[in-house]
Amino acid sequence: MNQVSCGTSRIVGVRFAVYPMSDQFADIIKSALKQVDTSKVWMQTDDITTCVRGRSEHVFDVAEAVFVQAAKNGTHTVFNGTFSIGCPGDSEGDTYMSEDGVRLNKEASSQTEVEASTHFALYPMNNPDYMQVIADQVETAKEHSTFTKGVHYASRLDGSANDVFGTLEEIFVDTAQSSSHGHVTMTATVSANSPSQKDNKRND
Numbered sequence: 001m002n003q004v005s006c007g008t009s010r011i012v013g014v015r016f017a018v019y020p021m022s023d024q025f026a027d028i029i030k031s032a033l034k035q036v037d038t039s040k041v042w043m044q045t046d047d048i049t050t051c052v053r054g055r056s057e058h059v060f061d062v063a064e065a066v067f068v069q070a071a072k073n074g075t076h077t078v079f080n081g082t083f084s085i086g087c088p089g090d091s092e093g094d095t096y097m098s099e100d101g102v103r104l105n106k107e108a109s110s111q112t113e114v115e116a117s118t119h120f121a122l123y124p125m126n127n128p129d130y131m132q133v134i135a136d137q138v139e140t141a142k143e144h145s146t147f148t149k150g151v152h153y154a155s156r157l158d159g160s161a162n163d164v165f166g167t168l169e170e171i172f173v174d175t176a177q178s179s180s181h182g183h184v185t186m187t188a189t190v191s192a193n194s195p196s197q198k199d200n201k202r203n204d
């Protein structure tokens, strides 16, 4: 059996997939992955998902960039991913933690207009106070123009892909900082170019 060793750094990771709803899905996915600069993260793609690990700013930068590149031509595209920090056993790839904080894809992503909607859910693991942590973070989300409403088991954000991923990053990093040794996960389903009418009426 493989021994699981404990990581020493606060490495952040996301395992995600993008689903462009087009006959050209394989080309769209492959070219999106190719167009993104991934030199500051540990990354592996297989037939099911892609895993990206490193400093939080680069993990969110790369996740957003792959989604934006896949969605930029108007195809209905969905990103589904789980972000994680503090996972016991997470150590391989620690070298990427010494990269500087300059984001490599921010400019390209912000020059590409993609409107996005998301449902996200936060899971502060092994924290008996988790409902309070979540409630506090929903308050943080409400301070962003992106927050639309709570839905069962998730909260909804609407806005530019830039603003939506920005809100997700702030909430995740804030939660990670408030549970400095803890394991925190966050799921996000982000959609662009859906032909369905948006259900984004605020309920406040």
Ligand SMILES: Cc1ncc(C[n+]2csc(CCO)c2C)c(N)n1
Binding pocket: 016, 017, 018, 019, 025, 026, 027, 029, 030, 045, 046, 047, 048, 049, 050, 066
């Ligand atoms: C981000 C991301 N990574 C991997 C896959 C899995 N996948 C499905 S089709 C395809 C291209 C043809 O091999 C790949 C890699 C995905 N959907 N999204």
